[in-house]
Amino acid sequence: MTSDDGQKVLMAKIGAAHGIRGEVRVKPFGDDPLSFADYGVLTSKDGVTSFEVERARVQKTVVVTKFRNVNNRNQAEDLNGVELYVRRDQLPEPEEDEFYYSDLNGLSVVDRDGNDLGKIVAVQDFGAGDLLEIRPKRGRTFYIPFTKDFVPEVSLSRGQVTAHLPEDYFSDDGSDSSETASPDK
Template sequence: MSSPDDQKVLMAKIGAAHGIRGEVRVKPFGEDPLSFADYGILTDKIGSRTFEVEKARVQKTVVITKFKEVKDRNQAEELNGVELYVERAQLPDPEEDEFYYSDLNGLSVLDHDDTQLGKIVAVQDFGAGDLLEIRPKRGRTFYIPFTKAFVPEISLSDGYVRAQLPEDYFSEEGSDESEAASPDK
């Protein structure tokens, strides 16, 4: 497992151009929508391009951003879809019970009796809260809520999280029973 200090952390993703002066819409990842602008130089995933925020303002669900390197709309349009990263070492240490998603990727997921359920491959949020996406040794990935009730223990130093899943968590019978009980049928 690589150390956190040699990792890049995804901070935001550039979207469509905004206006004619080289501004872009940026979708930030994090609680503070403007925090991606606080860490100096941002890079693309491989580090071949750098971006320095000249100014940024929140507008609804995006941050309208002007990068010093982008002079006009044509240059802005070319950036659509570029992900913006910082070096993990640039970020402050998280508070107790806070984690950077990049630190969770690759951790083993163990159940109450140390059986490995899989490894964390991503942290997703589809609108109802954070979910850990887990890849088992065989089969399709599955999700568990990233809450204290479902994930009561996290040990970054030992490389695992402990999942507390209800006995019927992987059962698909619940949806069939609710359909049969529906008065519409």
Template sequence: MTSDSGQKVLMAKIGAAHGIRGEVRVKPFGDDPLSFTDYGVLTSKDGARSFEVEKARVQKTVVITKFRSVNDRNQAEELNGVELFIDRDQLPDPDEDEYYYSDLNGLSVVDQDGNALGKIIAVQDFGAGDLLEIRPRRGRTFYIPFTKEFVPDVSVSSGRVTAHLPEDYFSEDSSDSSEAASPDK
């Protein structure tokens, strides 16, 4: 048993009701859309509510799910927005150079010279790949691509990530700003 015991990992989020028999649309988080069904009982973040999957099927970008003891549309509608969690220690250990996003949150980020840049507060994906959201000691959060080029060293055990950023990474000057388009005459 690791020290991760008690840490919750977000697996999916319940959306709108589907039909009249208590089914709901579930947005899964992870590579396999049905993976949230593999861990037995899921809980709300506070652990006050538990959910056991009776059956599930993939339909486009969601998983139509029937939970035990949710038998009609009214009960299903009450679940809209509920996030489904499992305990971190239920997950298998990741392979080398693979990480659970929840394990990255809170890690310190330093540059290649060892200077502190901040802490990881989230891993985001806006469609073009994973980004680490970093909160510096002062100022606004910023993002760095979560690639080997930008983040060559991740040590979850030591609580630290090393980032290799280009020299002008924080520059607000745009190289294109001097080439502003002029209106046609």
């Protein structure tokens, strides 16, 4: 296996058991909730454990999935929290202005003047859209929306994204405390 073949892409994460026959709830990452089942054998992050999808069906926000050789609730419960990966070379090339999360991790982030803001450590989606989690050289991580307005340029070849942040983006308070209103009496 070459080093290019060894790069893994997170496709889904196994959640709670579903029923008594070995099914689990799976949270997929991607536009098509069933796409993780299209790539054959999935592996755990360490590559030691492999998973083959027997059947999968969308149910609300998860995909109820039956994996081969997982035949009862106890086996299914043991899988809670396992992340499912495929090799990067198994995936199609993304369209223009589309990126796999794994391609963004580790990229440096600069502002419009070229000042270093940090590195992307994760791409999160808490329900309102993709967010880039940025780790600065000092301090706590912060998030920026992964939209064209906030991130107009992504250069995988340079290993860098450019962020356009509003001037008050890092202020603790969006308003000036000297402008607080007081009632006239």
